[in-house]
Amino acid sequence: MKPQKGNFFCWLPFQQIALKEWGSNAIHGNGAGIRSVSMCCNTYRPGYEDPLKLDRKLRSGKIKPTAKELFHGPEMTKIREYMLKGKKHPACKVCWDQEKLSFKENSSYRLNNKTPYHPDVEVNNPKLIGIDFQFDENCNLRCRMCSPSNSNKLRMDYNFFEENNIDTSNVPGFDWQRDRSLNINADAYKGSEKExxxxxxxxxxxxxxxxxxxxxxxxxxxxxxxTLIARGFLQFLDRAIEADAAKEIVLDIHSNCTKFTNVMIEKLNHFKKLSLHASIDSVGKNYEYVRYPMPWNKLDKSINNLCSKIKCETQVHMVSVASSITAHYQKDLFDYTNDLKQKYPHIKFDYFADCVHPADRGISLQFLPKEIKQKLLNDWENTQKQFYEYQSKIRNSRDGDEYHDVEFINGANFNVVISLISNSLKRKELPSDKENFLKELKAFDRSRDQDYRDFLHEDVVKWLDSNH
Structure with a gap:
């Protein structure tokens, strides 16, 4: 059995759990410890919270299960039973919705995990061999598509908006007006960016x-x-090395790739394999606009330091979040990834493009005007075609000698973004499309002393500054 169109099977519930929120005694009292659990990171997104319906009990402190007890508990067991019987479990709604949007084979997270993550996985004897952590929200960047609950540095923006009475209504994670009206104690949002x-x-x-x-x-x-500066992650690395467990453990980590110091790389080299999800959405000035306040050349230096000094088996997954801000620069990022592959042929590289979440926020691609979306669709499809044509030449070549001196990345998936753009071409354009986009852009421009005209593609700037 394997995940494919036409069934509802996924490997992940048979091998792992996701622990994406923890709490401390000082802040959460009885609710300290594990405060959120799900099958994988993909099932816990804005609009899809608490898939196992356990978070309330965990946060109240009424239950204090270990990771293994959660994995073998009735909630996870029920999901596995559904999958083995060919039934669709509602906890996995994110994937079902993605597959409904696109008929392409790799349209969802489960379909991109076609093989078990480790050969020890047995569907009739599930074992907890993997944990999907969110260690904490400590971050060094203030990325525009992120939220203060995932980056403590974004509290600077949240507090700036509230203190200066800036309208951020319906901007996910930054709607301080809504938080105040509902008397929400936004402890993950307010306060010091150092906590x-x-x-x-x-x-x-x-x-x-x-x-x-x-x-x-x-x-x-x-x-x-x-991840690379999270206290818990550093403790895990040190403990795994000390216990001689590192050599059997694959590290599958998400990182903005700006903290690959020599000390960090030396620790990573103890592990069996590094699977790096490189969160990089664009290049040059456009990158600097989105992933403020990081200079592009500093990021480039860090990722080259990793690639030149890592000794364990390594695969780099370039994971781009496509939005109306970054979509025009995906070809440049794709070419940058190919350049890295040519420079470091011993490392596997692939490229995956996702859409900004939630899909109805102001910077979503679907709200661009039709003529811009049509151009973008052509660009994305041409880039994907370029990759497929190269792969076809390799497969059809007798011995590959003709292409021996050309290194190309090992995989690319643009299906999610292409489907979103294609499906939104017929939607009716509304005045609120531009209004919401500008509201989000200008709010962050004020808190960072930036101007979108200096960073966005000329077609987008022309549309934003037009009277229609």
Missing amino acids: TRKWTDDDNEQWLDILKNINDLRYIRATGGE
């Missing part, structure tokens, strides 16, 4: 149990904040 509020105490029993049983793990997936 972290989504990680647990060093002596938390649930966390210590994971470290105690670290030799049972064969992989972890990790996000932040910025």
Whole structure:
């Protein structure tokens, strides 16, 4: 059995759980420890929260299960039973919705995981061999498509908007007017950008149990904040090396790739494999606009430092979030990825483009005017065609000698973005499309002393500054 169109099977519930929010005694009292659990990171997105319906109990402190107890609990067991019976479980609604949007084969997260992440996986004898962590929200960047709950530095923007009475209504994560009207205690949003509020105490029993049983793990997936500076991630690395477990563990991490120091690379080299999801959405000035305040040349230096010094088996997945801000620069990022592959042929590279979430926010591609979307669609399809044509030549070549001196990335998937643009071509354009886009752009421009005209593609700027 494998995930494919026509069934509802996924490997992930048979091998891992996702622990994406933790709490400390100082902030959460009885609710310290594990505060959120799901099957994978993909099932816990804006609009799809709490798929296992356990978060309320965890946050109240009424239950304190270990990671293994959650994995073998009735909620996860039920999902596995549904999948083995060929039934669609509602907890996996994110993938079902993505597959409804596109008929292409790799249109969802589960369909991109066609093989088990580790050969030890048995559907009739599931074992917890992987954990998908969000360690904390400590970050060094203030990315425009992110939120203060995932980057403590974005609290600077949230507080700026509120203090200066800037309209950010319906901007996900920054709608301070809504938070105030609903009397929401937005403790993940307000306060100092130097604090972290989504990680647990060093002596938390649930966390210590994971470290105690670290030799049972064969992989972890990790996000932040910025994973490479998260306290819990650093503790995990050190414990795995100390327990001689690192050589059996695959690190599958998301990173903005700006913190690959020599010390960090030396630690990573102890592990069996590094699977790096490189969160890079654009190049040059456009990159600097989105992933403020990072200079492009500093990012480039960091990722080249990793590629030149990493010794363990390594695969780099370039993961781009396409929005109305970045979509015109995807070909440049694609070419940059190919340049890295030529420079470091011992490393596998691939490219995956996703859409900004939630899909109805102001910077979503679907709200651009039809003529711009049509041009973008042509550009994206041509880039994908370029990749497919090269792969076809390699397959049809007798021995590959003709292309021996041309290194090309190992995989590329643009289906999600192409489907969104294509499906939105027929939608009726509304005045609110431009209004919401400009509202979001200008709010952040004020908090960073930027001007979108200096960073966005000329077609987008022309439309934004026009009277229609």
